[in-house]
Amino acid sequence: MNNCLFPVFLSIPAISDTVYYLIAAFLAIAVLFGIFLMSKVKKARLGNIISAIALTAGIVITLIRIELIPIWVLFICLGIGTVLGLLLALRVKMIEMPQMVGFLNGLGGLASAIVGAYALLGIGADLDMFSRVSATVALQVGTLTFFGSMIAAGKLHRILPQKPISLPKHQLWTGLSFGLCLVFIGLAFVNGISLVLLLVGSLIVAMIFGIVFTIKIGGADMPIAISLLNSLSGVAGAISGLAIGEVLLVAVGGIVGASGLFLTQIMCKAMNRTLFDILLGKSKKVVQDGKPKGEKPIIDEVIEAKIDVLTILKNAKNVIIVPGYGMAIAQAQHLVKQLADLLVKNGAQVRYAIHPVAGRMPGHMNVLLAEADVDYDDLYEMDTLNDDFKTADLTIVIGANDVMNPAAREAEGTPIYGMPILNVDQCKTIFIFNYDLKPGYAGVENPLYKRNNGVYMFLGNAANTLKTIVDDYTHK
Amino acid sequence: MEYILLGVFVVATIGGYFLINNVPSLLHTPLMSGMNALSGVSVIGALVAVSVVLKANNSVFAVLIGAIAIIAAMVNVVAGFTVTDRMLKMFARKGIKHE
Numbered sequence: 236m237n238n239c240l241f242p243v244f245l246s247i248p249a250i251s252d253t254v255y256y257l258i259a260a261f262l263a264i265a266v267l268f269g270i271f272l273m274s275k276v277k278k279a280r281l282g283n284i285i286s287a288i289a290l291t292a293g294i295v296i297t298l299i300r301i302e303l304i305p306i307w308v309l310f311i312c313l314g315i316g317t318v319l320g321l322l323l324a325l326r327v328k329m330i331e332m333p334q335m336v337g338f339l340n341g342l343g344g345l346a347s348a349i350v351g352a353y354a355l356l357g358i359g360a361d362l363d364m365f366s367r368v369s370a371t372v373a374l375q376v377g378t379l380t381f382f383g384s385m386i387a388a389g390k391l392h393r394i395l396p397q398k399p400i401s402l403p404k405h406q407l408w409t410g411l412s413f414g415l416c417l418v419f420i421g422l423a424f425v426n427g428i429s430l431v432l433l434l435v436g437s438l439i440v441a442m443i444f445g446i447v448f449t450i451k452i453g454g455a456d457m458p459i460a461i462s463l464l465n466s467l468s469g470v471a472g473a474i475s476g477l478a479i480g481e482v483l484l485v486a487v488g489g490i491v492g493a494s495g496l497f498l499t500q501i502m503c504k505a506m507n508r509t510l511f512d513i514l515l516g517k518s519k520k521v522v523q524d525g526k527p528k529g530e531k532p533i534i535d536e537v538i539e540a541k542i543d544v545l546t547i548l549k550n551a552k553n554v555i556i557v558p559g560y561g562m563a564i565a566q567a568q569h570l571v572k573q574l575a576d577l578l579v580k581n582g583a584q585v586r587y588a589i590h591p592v593a594g595r596m597p598g599h600m601n602v603l604l605a606e607a608d609v610d611y612d613d614l615y616e617m618d619t620l621n622d623d624f625k626t627a628d629l630t631i632v633i634g635a636n637d638v639m640n641p642a643a644r645e646a647e648g649t650p651i652y653g654m655p656i657l658n659v660d661q662c663k664t665i666f667i668f669n670y671d672l673k674p675g676y677a678g679v680e681n682p683l684y685k686r687n688n689g690v691y692m693f694l695g696n697a698a699n700t701l702k703t704i705v706d707d708y709t710h711k
Numbered sequence: 712m713e714y715i716l717l718g719v720f721v722v723a724t725i726g727g728y729f730l731i732n733n734v735p736s737l738l739h740t741p742l743m744s745g746m747n748a749l750s751g752v753s754v755i756g757a758l759v760a761v762s763v764v765l766k767a768n769n770s771v772f773a774v775l776i777g778a779i780a781i782i783a784a785m786v787n788v789v790a791g792f793t794v795t796d797r798m799l800k801m802f803a804r805k806g807i808k809h810e
Contacts, residue, residue, distance in 0.1 A: 266749060267726055273742050273799075274734040280799040283745050287792040290752060297755045303762050312761075312778045316754075316785020323786065324793030335794060336744050339787045343750040346784035349776055350756035358767070359760040365713045377753075465743055468750040473723070475756045477716050485716050487752040489723030494731045495746055498739065591739075598739035605801040616735070 250300045256482060258296055263486035265289035270494060276611065293483050329606050330563050333599065337388035337461050340468050344380025347471035348438075351377055354478035355434050364424060366478050371423040371433055373475035375416050375441040380468045382445030387452070387460050400450040409451070412444035458592055458599075459502045463510070466495025502592060544691065545707060547664055551629035554578055554585045555620065557657055558600045559593050561634015561670060565697040568607035571633055573705050575609070583628075587613055588620040588657050590638035621658050630662040634669060634697050640681045649679045664689045668697040741798040748791025754784035 250258070266289045272282025294313075303309055327335045351373030354360035360370060389395040402408055419437045422428050452460045469491030476484025503510055556575060562568055575585045587609065593600045601614055624630060632639060639659035643651040659665060660683055667684070671694060674680045683690060693700040734742055761777035764770065 270730055273745050274731050283795045297758055312781035313785050316782040317789045320786040320789025324790040336747050339791050340747050342783040343787040346753040346757050346780040349780035350760050353760040359763040465747050472750050472753040482719055484752055484756050485719045486723045487749055489720045490727035491746045491750045493724040493727030497728050602740050602798050
């Protein structure tokens with residue numbers, strides 16, 4: 236087999252270590268530069284392309300450096316991966332982006348876990364303590380990233396129930412599996428420890444930890460979970476690089492791990508949660524006391540005469556639109572844009588207020604609105620626009636709930652308490668397009684639905700209700 | 712060698728941490744997706760490991776597992792960069808200005 240795999244017809248001058256380090260450093264800087272550009276609106280696409288080229292170059296350099304060119308099996312694998320990747324990427328819908336990122340992230344974690352497992356068995360790595368420990372960590376982080384990401388993706392794709400699943404003694408399971416992960420890492424420091432034990436043990440405990448950690452997460456914490464897992468897959472890559480002595484892996488993985496963690500922090504802050512609480516599956520309990528159970532929402536003022544609605548729309552000169560995940564589900568972004576265009580034609584100023592965690596991923600709303608051709612100059616972050624609700628003539632809420640739920644300010648003990656929200660309630664006239672009057676993803680009732688004046692509820696699929704209004708507006 | 716690697720890890724981590732200050736939330740999803748693609752860098756590790764397996768022994772099982780690693784990581788890389796580009800393309804194409 237060896238002979239057939241290694242025909243001696245190709246000999247490319249090997250790249251010396253020093254040269255390789257220089258190349259790796261250059262590529263790492265290119266990746267840093269690419270990510271840096273990706274954080275600027277105008278240059279983001281270029282940044283992505285630079286990162287892609289840097290990574291491709293890294294793969295090519297590796298193939299040349301360790302003389303892998305003659306091994307055709309590798310190229311078949313790379314080819315299969317490329318074709319599958321392109322098929323997936325070109326077919327996925329924009330609304331499915333969160334689960335796509337979660338799924339892809341899982342694949343990256345899987346690869347790192349396998350590299351870690353190999354290294355642990357001495358394949359591609361020396362069998363010293365340094366490799367053993369880093370291989371164990373890489374295997375664990377990769378495994379937990381894989382299972383965690385797949386569950387997160389499954390939940391977002393609605394294959395798995397979206398509600399947080401709580402096992403009996405859930406915290407114990409989380410704590411125990413996490414503790415055991417640490418134990419196995421500790422064991423890796425012991426010289427002469429059974430490698431099979433390390434491998435199998437790490438695999439099992441990391442799998443359990445990944446699963447129990449993610450199934451408990453529901454609702455508003457999902458964006459954070461995806462972001463954290465994204466960071467972890469970088470960490471897994473970096474540590475597997477430590478194990479097998481691949482400097483490029485270490486550099487790129489480290490960069491991704493750290494910037495991913497930073498992004499996660501930004502999100503935690505926006506949600507008023509700590510990473511630690513989320514990791515341990517702690518969720519603030521929804522308090523039901525103080526509120527009579529089973530209270531029927533008042534729907535009296537829900538349906539107003541259409542003429543009223545149109546008058547309000549025509550008189551509004553200063554409009555703020557608040558999109559939420561409901562807009563994504565209803566695929567209503569194009570209709571939102573149509574309505575906004577009509578208002579603008581009527582001389583109104585229309586701005587979009589984007590809550591940092593609206594949707595299921597940070598920036599989710601921006602992507603969807605961009606798909607509908609909304610100019611990104613019209614999109615505003617929460618802090619910029621939050622004082623303007625007072626003076627706006629009309630606020631149109633499309634499928635958003637938790638991000639503008641005033642309960643976040645007052646209802647202590649609820650999951651969203653303390654979360655910064657959009658001050659929609661300060662606006663005198665509010666249109667709310669929601670599927671139903673049920674509480675949002677976080678499970679907290681929205682007192683705004685019961686406000687008596689100036690709140691107009693449009694229930695049902697936002698795409699349908701919006702369509703009716705847009706049609707009425709155009710034909711009248 | 713180990714110290715060099717750890718040093719690289721620390722430097723890369725610090726660099727990455729301070730890199731993405733002040734990202735407009737507009738770009739959070741594409742950024743996350745781009746970084747996700749980059750984490751497919753583990754494809755390099757998979758290539759190295761599989762080549763070692765091929766050189767060292769003939770275990771079909773080990774090769775198969777490694778092949779899965781390469782394919783998975785490659786899907787991550789290719790699909791990751793492509794979906795990121797798809798998203799960013801929409802931002803690049805500015806909406807038709809009103810009036």
